[in-house]
Amino acid sequence: MKHFFQALSLPVKSRAYPFNAPDGKVANLFRPDRKFHRDEEESELVVRDLNVYIKEQHILKEINLAIPDKKITCIVGPSGCGKSTLLKTFNRLIDSVEGARVSGKVLLNGTDIVSSSGPEIIHLRREMGLISQKPCPLPMSIFDNIAYGCRIHGIRNRKKLRLVVRHYLEAAGLWEEVQDRLNTPAIRLSIGQQQRLCLARSLAVEPRFILADEATSALDPISSKTIEELFVKLKQNYSIVMVTHTLRQALRIADNVIFMYLGEVIESGPAERVFNRPEHKLTRKYLSGVFS
Amino acid sequence: MMTIRVLKDKTAGGIMFFLTLSSMLLVVIMGIGLFLKSAPVFEEHSLGELLFSSSWKPMRGEFGFLPFIMGTIWVTVIAVVMAVPVSLLTAIYLTEYARPVVRKYVFPALDILAGLPSVIYGVWGTLLIVPFISGWLAPRFVDFSTGYTMLAGGIVLGVMILPLLVSLFIELITSVPEELREASISLGATRWQTTKAVVVRAVLPGLVAAVVLAVSRALGETIAVLMVCGNLPEIPGSLFDACYPIPALIANNYGEMLSLPLYEAALMFAALILFIVVLLFNLVSRVVLYRIEKTFS
Amino acid sequence: MKLKFLEEKLFKILMTGAMLTVLAFVVSIIYSILTKGWGAMSWDMILKLPGGGFYIGKEGGFLNAIVGSVYIVGISTLLGLLISIPVVFYLNIYLKRRSQIAYIARIAYDVLFGIPSIVYGAFGFTIMIYFGLKTSLLGGIIVITLLIIPIFIRSMDEVARQFPREILDASYSLGATRLETIRVVLRQIAPGIATATLLSVGRAIGDAASVMFTAGYTDSIPTSLSQPAATLPLAVFFQLSSPIKEVQDRAYAAALVLTLIVLLLSVLGRYITNRFSKHKLK
Numbered sequence: 001m002k003h004f005f006q007a008l009s010l011p012v013k014s015r016a017y018p019f020n021a022p023d024g025k026v027a028n029l030f031r032p033d034r035k036f037h038r039d040e041e042e043s044e045l046v047v048r049d050l051n052v053y054i055k056e057q058h059i060l061k062e063i064n065l066a067i068p069d070k071k072i073t074c075i076v077g078p079s080g081c082g083k084s085t086l087l088k089t090f091n092r093l094i095d096s097v098e099g100a101r102v103s104g105k106v107l108l109n110g111t112d113i114v115s116s117s118g119p120e121i122i123h124l125r126r127e128m129g130l131i132s133q134k135p136c137p138l139p140m141s142i143f144d145n146i147a148y149g150c151r152i153h154g155i156r157n158r159k160k161l162r163l164v165v166r167h168y169l170e171a172a173g174l175w176e177e178v179q180d181r182l183n184t185p186a187i188r189l190s191i192g193q194q195q196r197l198c199l200a201r202s203l204a205v206e207p208r209f210i211l212a213d214e215a216t217s218a219l220d221p222i223s224s225k226t227i228e229e230l231f232v233k234l235k236q237n238y239s240i241v242m243v244t245h246t247l248r249q250a251l252r253i254a255d256n257v258i259f260m261y262l263g264e265v266i267e268s269g270p271a272e273r274v275f276n277r278p279e280h281k282l283t284r285k286y287l288s289g290v291f292s
Numbered sequence: 293m294m295t296i297r298v299l300k301d302k303t304a305g306g307i308m309f310f311l312t313l314s315s316m317l318l319v320v321i322m323g324i325g326l327f328l329k330s331a332p333v334f335e336e337h338s339l340g341e342l343l344f345s346s347s348w349k350p351m352r353g354e355f356g357f358l359p360f361i362m363g364t365i366w367v368t369v370i371a372v373v374m375a376v377p378v379s380l381l382t383a384i385y386l387t388e389y390a391r392p393v394v395r396k397y398v399f400p401a402l403d404i405l406a407g408l409p410s411v412i413y414g415v416w417g418t419l420l421i422v423p424f425i426s427g428w429l430a431p432r433f434v435d436f437s438t439g440y441t442m443l444a445g446g447i448v449l450g451v452m453i454l455p456l457l458v459s460l461f462i463e464l465i466t467s468v469p470e471e472l473r474e475a476s477i478s479l480g481a482t483r484w485q486t487t488k489a490v491v492v493r494a495v496l497p498g499l500v501a502a503v504v505l506a507v508s509r510a511l512g513e514t515i516a517v518l519m520v521c522g523n524l525p526e527i528p529g530s531l532f533d534a535c536y537p538i539p540a541l542i543a544n545n546y547g548e549m550l551s552l553p554l555y556e557a558a559l560m561f562a563a564l565i566l567f568i569v570v571l572l573f574n575l576v577s578r579v580v581l582y583r584i585e586k587t588f589s
Numbered sequence: 590m591k592l593k594f595l596e597e598k599l600f601k602i603l604m605t606g607a608m609l610t611v612l613a614f615v616v617s618i619i620y621s622i623l624t625k626g627w628g629a630m631s632w633d634m635i636l637k638l639p640g641g642g643f644y645i646g647k648e649g650g651f652l653n654a655i656v657g658s659v660y661i662v663g664i665s666t667l668l669g670l671l672i673s674i675p676v677v678f679y680l681n682i683y684l685k686r687r688s689q690i691a692y693i694a695r696i697a698y699d700v701l702f703g704i705p706s707i708v709y710g711a712f713g714f715t716i717m718i719y720f721g722l723k724t725s726l727l728g729g730i731i732v733i734t735l736l737i738i739p740i741f742i743r744s745m746d747e748v749a750r751q752f753p754r755e756i757l758d759a760s761y762s763l764g765a766t767r768l769e770t771i772r773v774v775l776r777q778i779a780p781g782i783a784t785a786t787l788l789s790v791g792r793a794i795g796d797a798a799s800v801m802f803t804a805g806y807t808d809s810i811p812t813s814l815s816q817p818a819a820t821l822p823l824a825v826f827f828q829l830s831s832p833i834k835e836v837q838d839r840a841y842a843a844a845l846v847l848t849l850i851v852l853l854l855s856v857l858g859r860y861i862t863n864r865f866s867k868h869k870l871k
Binding site for chain 2: 594596597601603604605607608610617618619621622672673675678680683692693695696697699700703705706707708710712714715716735738739766767768769788791792798802822823841847848851852854855
C-alpha cells in the first residue's frame with residue numbers, strides 16, 4: 001500500500017504544483033484550487049449581548065466583542081471564567097452541552113450564529129476550525145483524517161484528495177515527517193504531531209477562523225513552539241482566536257487580547273496596549289500574577 | 293448540498309427515534325397484552341383466590357396458583373442462598389487477590405458458563421444432580437426420592453445464576469476507587485479487612501441490587517428447572533419433594549391451554565405475575581446500580 | 590493482632606475454594622455434555638432428518654432442528670441488527686450524554702433484557718393468535734427478534750458508550766452532521782458490535798422457552814414461513830423426555846451440537862475483540 005502511494009505521489013511532484021515557493025516555505029496557505037473562494041474577502045466576528053447559562057449557572061454575562069480579521073486574538077483569564085464556553089458558542093458545539101441556554105447575538109459577517117439552524121450550523125462549523133486542548137485524531141489513518149472533512153464536503157476525486165492532503169500536511173509542517181506512512185493509524189503519531197494533524201485537518205475544510213482552546217497546553221515545549229510559529233504564519237490568511245493559560249504565550253504571539261474574569265469581558269484591545277497600559281484594576285492584578 | 297445533508301441527518305434521526313421509542317414501548321405493550329389476555333380469569337375468580345388457593349383443577353375451573361408460587365419462591369431461595377456466597381467470594385478473590393494469569397483463565401470460563409443455553413443446564417442436571425440426589429443425598433434424610441426435586445431445581449438454578457452474580461459483583465467491586473483501598477491499607481488494615489470494611493461497605497446497596505437482579509433472572513428460568521424439579525402441583529414440604537414453578541407450568545401446558553375454558557387466561561395470568569414481579573425487581577435494582585455507577589465515576 | 594491475619598488466611602482459603610467450585614461446575618458441565626454427547630454422536634445425527642419410527646429408536650438424525658434453528662436465528666439476527674443498530678446510534682450520538690430520554694431508554698432495555706423468555710413466548714403466542722397465525726417459522730422469528738433486540742441494544746450500547754466524546758466534537762467542528770459522524774463511530778466500534786452480535790446469537794440459539802410456544806416442532810425442514818420449525822434446544826428437551834434410550838442418546842448428541850455452537854461463538858467473539866483494535870484509543 002505504501003509503495004502504491006509513493007508511486008502515485010511522484011507525478012504530483014514533477015508537475016511542480018505551486019505549493020512551495022522557491023525557498024521551500026509555504027507561499028500561500030490556501031489551496032490554489034480550493035472549493036470555497038474568499039481569499040480577499042474581509043470577515044468579521046461580532047458578539048453582542050451574549051449570555052450563556054448552563055443549568056442555573058450564569059457562565060457568560062453580557063459579552064460584547066469584535067474579533068478582528070486576520071489577526072491572532074488571545075483570550076486570557078483565570079480558569080473557569082468562561083473562555084472555553086465562549087469558543088463553543090462560536091462554533092455551536094455548545095449544542096452538545098446539557099442544559100445550556102444561549103441568548104444574544106454572535107454575528108459572522110452579519111449572519112447570527114446563535115439563532116442559526118440546520119444547514120447554517122453545518123456551514124458555520126466549517127468556517128470555524130477547532131483545535132482542542134488534547135489533540136483528538138479521528139480513529140482512522142493519517143490520510144483519512146485530513147480527507148475526512150473534504151469527503152464530507154463533497155470532494156470525492158482521489159487525485160484531488162491526495163493533493164489536498166499533501167497541501168495541508170505541508171501547511172502544518174507535517175508532510176516531511178509523515179509522507180511515508182500516510183496509511184498508518186493517526187493515533188500512532190506523537191502528541192505534538194497529532195496536534196499539527198488536527199490543525200491540518202481543520203484547515204482542509206477551508207475555515208475562516210481557527211479556534212484554539214489551549215491548543216498547546218498538553219504539548220511539550222518544542223511542539224508548542226512549532227504550533228505557535230504555525231499560528232503566526234497562518235494569520236496572513238486566517239483569523240485566529242485562541243484561549244490560553246500562559247500569559248507569556250499571549251505576549252509572544254497575540255495581536256489582540258481579551259481578558260475575561262468570572263464570565264465577563266473586563267478588558268479587550270490591541271495586545272501591546274492591554275499588556276503595557278491595562279486600564280482595569282483586575283487586568284493589572286492578573287498581569288502581575290496575583291491570580292491565575 | 294448542505295440542505296440535503298441536513299435533511300438526511302434529520303430524517304435518519306426521526307427514523308431512529310421512532311425505532312427507539314417503539315422498542316422501548318415493547319415493555320408497555322407486553323404488559324397490556326398479557327393483562328388483556330388474562331382478564332377473563334378475573335371475571336370468575338378474585339385475585340386473592342387465584343394467588344392464595346392451592347387447589348389446581350383446570351378441568352373443574354379451579355385455578356389456585358399457590359403451589360406454583362411457593363415452588364417458584366422455594367427454588368429461587370435455594371438457588372440464591374447457594375449462589376450468593378460462592379459468587380461473592382469468587383468475585384472478591386478475582387478482583388482483590390488473584391494474579392492476572394488467574395483472571396485470564398477464569399474469565400473465559402465464566403463467559404462459557406454464562407453463555408450455555410438453559411437446556412444444557414437441564415441435561416447436566418438430569419445427568420449428574422438428579423442421580424446424585426436420588427442415589428446419595430436423599431437416602432440419608434428421607435425414605436425415597438426420585439431425585440427430581442426442589443433441591444435439584446435449586447442447585448441447577450444456582451449454578452445458572454453464578455456467572456451473572458459474579459460479573460455484576462466484579463463490576464461493582466472494581467468501580468470502587470483505588471484510593472479508598474490505599475487509604476485503608478496505609479492505616480495498617482489487612483487486605484481482607486480493607487475488602488470487608490471499605491470495599492464491600494461502599495458498594496453494599498449495589499450488591500443487594502445485584503442479588504435482586506439475579507433473583508429476577510432465577511424467577512423466570514424455565515427449561516432447566518422444568519427438566520429437574522419433578523413438576524407436581526403441590527406445595528412442597530421438604531427439599532426432597534417435587535415442585536412446580538410458574539415458568540414450568542406455562543411451558544408444560546401451552547399445548548392444551550386452548551382446549552379448556554379459562555385455561556388460557558389462567559396461564560396468561562401466570563405469565564403476567566412473572567412479568568410484573570420481574571419488571572419491579574429489575575426496575576429497582578437497575579436504578580440502584582445506575583446510581584452507584586454515577587457516584588463512583 | 591494475630592486474629593486479623595488468621596481471618597485473612599481463612600477467607601483466602603474460602604475464596605479460593607469458591608472459585609474452584611465455580612470452575613468445577615464449568616468443567617463438570619462441559620465434560621458431561623461432551624462425553625455423553627460424543628458417545629451418541631454420528632454423521633447420521635447431523636445429516637439426516639428423523640426417519641419413520643424415529644421416536645421409538647429407529648433411523649434418523651436431527652437435521653430438521655439444526656436447520657430450523659439456523660433459519661430462525663439467522664433471520665432474527667438480521668432483523669434485530671436492523672432495529673438495534675439505529676437505536677444504539679440514536680442513544681449515543683443523537684442524544685446528549687446525560688439525556689433523560691437515554692436514561693429512561695436504557696432502563697427500559699435493561700428491564701426488557703430481564704424479562705424471562707417464557708414471558709416473551711407467552712406474549713408472542715398472544716400476538717400470533719391476534720393475527721391468526723399458527724405455530725410457525727414466522728412466529729419463532731418474531732419472538733426471537735423481540736427477545737434479542739434488548740440484548741443487542743444493551744451490549745452494543747456498552748461498547749458505544751466507551752466511545753470518546755471528543756471525537757464526536759472533532760467531527761462536528763469539521764462541519765459533519767451527526768449522521769455523517771456515525772461512520773467514524775462505526776469504524777471504531779465495529780469489532781464491539783461483532784462481538785455483541787455473536788454473544789446475542791448464542792443466546793438466541795439456546796433459547797427454548799420462547800420458541801416452544803411460537804415455532805412449534807416438526808420432523809421436516811420448513812419450506813415456507815407459515816410452516817412450523819424444529820429447533821435444537823427443543824430437540825434436546827423433547828427427546829430427553831422419551832423413555833427410550835436411543836432417543837435419549839439423540840438428545841445428548843443434540844446437546845453436544847448446541848454446546849459446540851455456543852462455545853464456537855464465544856471463542857470467535859473473544860478473537861474479534863482481541864484482533865481488531867487497530868485504531869482504538871487507549
